Amino acid sequence: MRVALFVTCLVDAVRPEIGFSTLKLLESAGCEVVVPEGQTCCGQPAYNSGDSATARALAEKVLREFEGFEYVVIPSGSCGGQIKHQYIELFRDHPDLKSRAEVLASRIFELTDFLTNVLRVETLPSTFAGHITYHDSCSGLREMGVKSQPRALLAKLPGVRLTEMKDCEQCCGFGGTFSVKYGDISGAIVDEKCRNVRASGADALVLGDLGCILNIEGRLRRTGDSKTRVLHISQVLAGDA
Amino acid sequence: MQTQSMHFKARAGQKLADARLQKNLRKLSEKFVTARAAAITELDDFEGTRSAAVERRNRALERLDLWLETFERNATARGAVVLYAQTPEEATGLIVEIAKKHGVRKVTKSKSMVSEEVQLNAALSAAGVQPVETDLGEYILQINDNEAPSHIIAPVIHKDKEEISALFAKTHGTERKSEITQLTREAREVLRGHFLSADMGVTGANFLIAETGTVALVTNEGNEGMCTIMPPKVHVVLTGIEKVLPTLEDVATIMRLLPRSATGQPISNYFSLLTGPRRADEPDGPEHMYYVLVDAGRTGLLGSEFQEMLRCIRCGACMNHCPVYQKIGGHAYGWVYPGPMGSVLTPSYVGIENALDLPHAATLCGQCSVVCPVKIPLPDLLRKLREKQWERGLRPWYEHVAIGGWAFVAKRPALYALGSRIAVRMLNWMGGSDRLIRQLPIGAGWTRSRDFPAPSGRTFRDMYRERRADGARSV
Numbered sequence: 001m002r003v004a005l006f007v008t009c010l011v012d013a014v015r016p017e018i019g020f021s022t023l024k025l026l027e028s029a030g031c032e033v034v035v036p037e038g039q040t041c042c043g044q045p046a047y048n049s050g051d052s053a054t055a056r057a058l059a060e061k062v063l064r065e066f067e068g069f070e071y072v073v074i075p076s077g078s079c080g081g082q083i084k085h086q087y088i089e090l091f092r093d094h095p096d097l098k099s100r101a102e103v104l105a106s107r108i109f110e111l112t113d114f115l116t117n118v119l120r121v122e123t124l125p126s127t128f129a130g131h132i133t134y135h136d137s138c139s140g141l142r143e144m145g146v147k148s149q150p151r152a153l154l155a156k157l158p159g160v161r162l163t164e165m166k167d168c169e170q171c172c173g174f175g176g177t178f179s180v181k182y183g184d185i186s187g188a189i190v191d192e193k194c195r196n197v198r199a200s201g202a203d204a205l206v207l208g209d210l211g212c213i214l215n216i217e218g219r220l221r222r223t224g225d226s227k228t229r230v231l232h233i234s235q236v237l238a239g240d241a
Numbered sequence: 242m243q244t245q246s247m248h249f250k251a252r253a254g255q256k257l258a259d260a261r262l263q264k265n266l267r268k269l270s271e272k273f274v275t276a277r278a279a280a281i282t283e284l285d286d287f288e289g290t291r292s293a294a295v296e297r298r299n300r301a302l303e304r305l306d307l308w309l310e311t312f313e314r315n316a317t318a319r320g321a322v323v324l325y326a327q328t329p330e331e332a333t334g335l336i337v338e339i340a341k342k343h344g345v346r347k348v349t350k351s352k353s354m355v356s357e358e359v360q361l362n363a364a365l366s367a368a369g370v371q372p373v374e375t376d377l378g379e380y381i382l383q384i385n386d387n388e389a390p391s392h393i394i395a396p397v398i399h400k401d402k403e404e405i406s407a408l409f410a411k412t413h414g415t416e417r418k419s420e421i422t423q424l425t426r427e428a429r430e431v432l433r434g435h436f437l438s439a440d441m442g443v444t445g446a447n448f449l450i451a452e453t454g455t456v457a458l459v460t461n462e463g464n465e466g467m468c469t470i471m472p473p474k475v476h477v478v479l480t481g482i483e484k485v486l487p488t489l490e491d492v493a494t495i496m497r498l499l500p501r502s503a504t505g506q507p508i509s510n511y512f513s514l515l516t517g518p519r520r521a522d523e524p525d526g527p528e529h530m531y532y533v534l535v536d537a538g539r540t541g542l543l544g545s546e547f548q549e550m551l552r553c554i555r556c557g558a559c560m561n562h563c564p565v566y567q568k569i570g571g572h573a574y575g576w577v578y579p580g581p582m583g584s585v586l587t588p589s590y591v592g593i594e595n596a597l598d599l600p601h602a603a604t605l606c607g608q609c610s611v612v613c614p615v616k617i618p619l620p621d622l623l624r625k626l627r628e629k630q631w632e633r634g635l636r637p638w639y640e641h642v643a644i645g646g647w648a649f650v651a652k653r654p655a656l657y658a659l660g661s662r663i664a665v666r667m668l669n670w671m672g673g674s675d676r677l678i679r680q681l682p683i684g685a686g687w688t689r690s691r692d693f694p695a696p697s698g699r700t701f702r703d704m705y706r707e708r709r710a711d712g713a714r715s716v
Binding site: 007009011012013014015016017019020035037038039040041043045046047048049050051052054057058061089138139142143169170171173174175176178179180181182183184185186187188189190191213214215217218219221222226 | 254257567607644648650652654685687688689694699704
């Protein structure tokens with residue numbers, strides 16, 4: 001099965017290891033993975049800032065680069081939601097582009113969703129063991145329907161003990177540029193997330209979006225917690241954590 | 242109410258620093274969220290009921306003119322007078338005129354957010370008419386120097402029992418009470434005198450029912466009944482034109498959702514359907530009944546990309562579940578309607594340029610639209626308002642520069658690869674030995690409350706290219 005990987009700009013720049021863990025998971029499940037070279041960003045920062053012309057230009061670029069593939073996999077619910085849902089809205093007045101966006105929307109999958117519902121993987125290249133809690137990132141949960149998939153995959157790892165934290169579906173306060181523009185409000189929201197993570201008693205927080213990872217990890221470290229690990233789901237499932 | 246929405250950031254900062262408010266907000270948002278979650282499971286088909294409610298609200302809005310005319314015809318036939326106000330000033334003008342015509346000196350009021358919108362109390366007071374709020378929460382705010390409500394259904398959610406107890410003792414000249422039942426009894430004793438001596442009652446409307454010319458009122462305290470069927474000679478219903486529903490069936494469907502979404506109750510304690518003034522064969526009710534139906538920006542949303550906002554049934558679920566509202570409360574938003582629904586309504590009603598922060602002060606987490614009983618796509622509407630700000634050049638210059646510069650690079654892969662290679666090296670170096678950046682040169686908002694975990698120093702694209710060149714992998 002030939003699969004295109006959308007790395008995402010944040011993974012590319014800040015945590016390339018997430019990209020490699022994703023690659024490993026797909027390849028070990030028998031996929032032929034292609035990483036289109038010219039990819040940059042899905043355009044969400046422009047879209048959420050109100051600059052829809054720029055968002056459209058970047059969306060067109062993504063369309064050109066990825067529409068030739070039967071499957072596109074992305075290790076982020078947020079960028080996935082942008083491509084799957086918001087592109088269609090962005091092109092509401094451009095029928096040709098809109099129908100191309102609809103085709104791409106039917107082919108793009110968040111990583112854990114793809115592993116669970118398309119590849120139906122049974123075994124994972126991981127011996128990760130530890131006590132974890134899982135945060136449901138907003139776009140993954142509410143736009144991409146990612147809830148049971150990561151948990152089903154984690155359940156395949158015998159060494160993993162999952163304790164659900166309080167309000168695991170509550171936003172961590174990241175919100176893209178929100179976290180910079182309204183840093184204090186964002187800080188208060190992520191503080192509550194950190195309290196819930198700690199109260200779960202887990203040694204590691206696992207989640208599927210790098211934006212939320214940087215937000216939560218950044219607050220944990222600032223408040224003196226240097227030991228709670230914050231991991232992307234791909235790192236745990238690929239045995240790279 | 243004067244809009245203070247341009248001071249959002251400063252107000253939000255004050256609210257975040259208010260430990261007492263933080264405690265009060267935590268307690269109550271948890272209560273509403275939990276109660277709603279339990280209440281919606283009681284319905285066999287909550288999602289189906291939501292869809293039905295959407296259809297019924299849409300049907301009303303698509304031919305709002307027709308249903309308003311139908312309502313007017315039927316309400317008039319039952320003896321009520323239906324008046325329209327295009328602006329807040331017209332609305333208060335009409336009500337003051339009604340008060341003068343009937344020699345009114347005191348008005349009892351049931352809860353109405355539209356009356357906050359049009360600043361009715363100030364207009365009545367200026368005309369020498371005493372307005373008395375009779376919803377307990379609104380009463381508390383009124384005796385606290387006309388403080389603004391901070392929530393649309395729980396106006397005093399920002400206060401705790403101790404604050405209210407002190408306020409009652411000071412205002413009523415009584416001993417401090419420690420029990421809520423003692424406090425409500427005290428309020429009831431004070432309000433009873435007002436109910437008996439008022440000449441006019443003003444209520445809002447949860448719904449106007451076109452086929453019968455009826456107003457539907459939902460309360461938990463029963464004060465709407467006291468305002469309308471006790472001595473007052475006159476009952477004035479003040480509401481927005483979008484509140485009309487074609488039929489009683491519509492109300493039945495939507496009432497399955499409203500109290501459950503609002504407070505988690507299967508049904509409110511009181512639900513009144515009032516049709517026209519007292520008839521000859523009826524023992525009670527007002528002698529005169531008026532409707533003042535306010536536009537004040539609503540028709541501007543009709544037929545626009547924001548029309549869906551008019552479906553709102555004012556349950557407050559969006560703010561109860563909003564991570565931002567839960568941290569800053571309603572006052573920070575600076576006008577009548579807070580939270581996600583307010584962040585759409587405020588710019589729509591007071592001008593997009595007078596509330597620049599509100600559409601941006603949201604994480605777009607999407608929980609508001611998940612819990613909205615009439616499926617208003619609030620994050621989409623907030624994003625559309627951001628688009629409008631951008632198109633009209635209302636965003637600060639540095640945002641245009643930042644997005645413009647970043648987009649220029651993001652559209653050019655070779656330049657992007659080079660730029661990101663340099664940027665991640667710099668950031669990696671800034672991370673020092675513990676891999677944490679404590680102060681970002683751009684993005685100080687981030688590092689005020691958290692560190693930035695440093696990048697590992699090389700981009701995925703560079704590492705991947707290298708790996709492929711090494712022959713470690715073939716595609």
